[in-house]
Amino acid sequence: MSDFAVVGSGIGGSAIAALLSAKGYDVVLFEKESYLGGCSSSFQRGDYTYNTGATTLAGYEEGHIVKEVFDTLGIVPNLIETDPSIVVLHGDKTTPRYRDFERFFDTLDANYPHAKNRAFWELIHKINDEFYRFDGHYYANANLFAKTKSLFSFAPLFWKFKKYLLANAQTFIEDFFGTLEQQYRQFLESQVLIVAQAPLREINFFTAALALAYTFNKNYYVMGGFSTLFDTLVSGVKNVRRCSEIRSITRHENHFELFTKTQIHSAKKVILNSTVYDSGKLFHDGDVLGYYKKHEKLDNHQSSFMLYMTIKSEKSFHHHYQIIHDAPFPHTLSQALFVSFSDKEDIQIAPKGHYSITASIHTDSRF
Ligand SMILES: Cc1cc2nc3c(=O)[nH]c(=O)nc-3n(C[C@H](O)[C@H](O)[C@H](O)COP(=O)(O)OP(=O)(O)OC[C@H]3O[C@@H](n4cnc5c(N)ncnc54)[C@H](O)[C@@H]3O)c2cc1C
Known part of the structure; x- marks a missing residue:
């Protein structure tokens, strides 16, 4: 046994x-x-x-x-580090999500100008940075004592981020920016969806901030x-x-x-x-x-529709793209596609000169 x-x-x-x-x-x-x-x-x-x-x-x-x-x-x-970890294609705008704050911010601000941009993205960066410096929190539910003890381990985190944990993400962002262009809203919404797996209206601002900040952390391609x-x-x-x-x-x-x-x-x-x-x-x-x-x-029945393909090409591609469309794709829960390319040198995945591609979009599993 x-x-x-x-x-x-x-x-x-x-x-x-x-x-x-x-x-x-x-x-x-x-x-x-x-x-x-x-x-x-x-x-x-x-x-x-x-x-x-x-x-x-x-x-x-x-x-x-x-x-x-x-x-x-x-x-x-x-592994190989991938930077930008994702390139966002949105109509005529291209926004590489570089790990370096200023390098990312320059393009973001040119593509989606707003007077509050720097304050917003600095807040996102700060929340992410402070969160990953916390440790010692864990969850256990073996019995009431273990459960209570583990819940207490979250107390410092809760007090530190209470303001953001208790705020709805959509409301917080609307209040923060005042007015927000439709395209900028779509950019934020699509970026949050691929990490938090939920729209802004359904999550708190703390979760949204960590989702928006994930490219400030190291991201890797798996050889x-x-x-x-x-x-x-x-x-x-x-x-x-x-x-x-x-x-x-x-x-x-x-x-x-x-x-x-x-x-x-x-x-x-x-x-x-x-x-x-x-x-x-x-x-x-x-x-x-x-x-x-x-x-x-x-169960919110969230699922993914996947498409796998191969192309033969001499061109160079980034590892990951997010393609944001003007309107939701029919029969899906999103207006953004996530498309990932194999590394040019990864011949274990595809022969030289070929790329293996995985594309995904959020769907409702009942569909
Ligand atoms: C399209 C898509 C893209 C994603 N992209 C990323 C990304 O880029 N980066 C990232 O960090 N995360 C990403 N995620 C999320 C990440 O893949 C998941 O959070 C993670 O893989 C979930 O792991 P898990 O251990 O919970 O279980 P799962 O990965 O769901 O594994 C469950 C396993 O159980 C097996 N199983 C089920 N029932 C049985 C049974 N009865 N007997 C035996 N085996 C069984 C299944 O075959 C499966 O292997 C993505 C998810 C999806 C769907």
């Missing part, structure tokens, strides 16, 4: 499986696909590799969580495709089972049984990193089903 069975090899599942293995626990990681990484994976078709969803890696720098996990495991991933990152991440996990979908889980007094199509596996504890709104279907246990039922209303 394993100590832990982890279901799903997304960044959450792979990281926890690797960290527990490094602590000496007996861990089994189940993944239904043949490749690891979930929404941050890559898959192969013929001579080409395509990133499935995520194409930029953030958080790999001092004080950020991704770097902390890799450092703890003693792994150095094969060889995202799944190579996960192959490295779980290299210390002894038992990784690909093409193994967990179909149901039964709870017993001191252990769990996990059923694939052909096998039954026993584990003392289960960690679910399967898609959250599907996880309830794995159980027949009334308590667990009730838990998922209670949280069903939080």
Whole structure:
């Protein structure tokens, strides 16, 4: 019997499986696909590799969580820094999101002039900078004591950013700027959507500020495709089972049984990193089903429509573009497309002179 069975090899599942293995626990990681990484994976078709969803890696720098996990495991991933981390194409305007504040700001201010621009973007930069200097906050819900203690760990953060946490992002931005051109509004809205995964009206200003600031942090291109990152991440996990979908889980007094199509596996504890709104279907246990039922209303059905393609070209491209359209694309939740190109030198992904491209747009999963 394993100590832990982890279901799903997304960044959450792979990281926890690797960290527990490094602590000496007996861990089994189940993944239904043949490749690891979930929404941050890559898959192969013929001579080409395509990133499935995520194409930029953030958080790999001092004080950020991704770097902390890799450092703890003693792994150095094969990355190249990408700057500008994204180039925004909006009608006749091109705005590269450089990491350097002044370099970014010059073009931003020329493209979307406003008297309050400097004050606004300096505030965004400051919130981001101050936030990443905080540490010691964590969330645990093993019992009431752990929950309360972890909630208290957020107190300094809450007091510091209370003003922004309690303000609706759309209202705050409207009040801050007074009047705002429609195009500038679209720029801000589209930039926030790809990080916060929600429109300004649905989030607080603190979340929006961190979303707008993500390009001031280091962003990376993953050489060889995202799944190579996960192959490295779980290299210390002894038992990784690909093409193994967990179909149901039964709870017993001191252990769990996990059923694939052909096998039954026993584990003392289960960690679910399967898609959250599907996880309830794995159980027949009334308590667990009730838990998922209670949280069903939080599902906003947000999803992505993906397009994978290859081009042959001698031209040079940036790694990532956001293309903002005047109006929402039909049957989607956005008026912006995110388009990512493989690196010219990344011949593991596409032969020389070719690019592998992943394009995405937000959609409603019920559609
Ligand atoms: C189109 C798109 C673009 C994105 N771009 C970026 C980006 O550029 N940068 C960034 O940082 N983030 C990006 N994200 C977000 C990022 O990809 C996700 O936040 C992250 O991958 C989620 O990881 P996770 O561990 O929560 O789970 P997931 O990635 O959802 O992984 C869940 C895993 O569980 C597996 N699974 C599900 N059910 C079962 C089962 N019953 N049995 C076994 N396995 C199962 C799935 O196959 C999957 O591998 C993007 C997301 C999308 C969709």
